[in-house]
Amino acid sequence: MREVTASGQTVEEAVQSALEQLDTTRDQVEIEIVDEGKKGLLGVFGSKPAIVKVNMPSDPVEQAEEYLKQIIEKMGIPVEVTTEVSGTQVNFNVTGDQIALIIGKRGQTLNAIQYMLHLVINKDRNHYYSVLVDAEGYRERRKETLESLARKMADKSLRLNKEVKLEPMPAFERKIIHHALQDNKQIATSSEGEEPHRYIVIKP
Known part of the structure; x- marks a missing residue:
């Protein structure tokens, strides 16, 4: 969050001065009037300037992207991060030479990073963001693997x-399993257990 204290002959002049310093517009800031000031005799003698505090909240997406870069930097892995925003869906894509270290076993490291970013981007916010962190197309490959696993385990359940x-x-991976089998009327799926150890049960 950036904050500027500004003064002017009127509250409006003080606000305008702060907006120019922050290089932003009124609809992007929070304004606190510290002192409304007064004109004084003949507009000069005994006059007091108006004083305002203007806060510009940090952009949650930019904040989350910076946090992601800090995490990866501490891991000692040189990468590039690109960000795409569509409404309340925010996708971060990471590319680099040592991308397997960021993905981790079965995506566990990537999932942990995604969970932390989810907490950062939604902290003290009025509206909710969905976050997806991908690494060079891993999510799509993982989706295909899970769909294949779902069909294989459904066949096993029926056979035995x-x-x-x-x-x-x-949760988002369990959703892929449920979705892959939703049209199979021979089996039923359910999620059981407690987070973070919740799992899927497939049964005839």
Whole structure:
């Protein structure tokens, strides 16, 4: 958050001075009137300037992107980060030579980073952002792997005529499994257990 204290002969002049210093517009800031000032005798004697404090809240997307860069920098991995925003959906894509270190085993490191960014971007906000962190197309490859796993485990459940439990997964990955099997009327899926160890059960 950037804050500027400015003065002027009127409150409006003080606000305008602060906006020019912040290089922004009125709809992007929060204004606090410290002193309305007074004109004084003949507009000169005994006059007091108006004083205002103008705050420009930090952009949550920029804040999250900077946090992501700091995390990866501390990991000692040279990467590039690109950001795409569509409404309340924010996608961060990471590219670099050592991308496997950022992904981690079965995406666990990438998921942990995504979870932390989700907390950062939604902290003390009036509206909710959905966050996706990808690394050179890993999410799409993982989606295909999970869909294949879903079909394979559904076949196993039917063949053995008993329920099959999958490994714990984050909510957005469990959703992929549920979606992949939703049209299969021979089986049912459910999520069981407590976060972060919640898992899917597939049964006839």
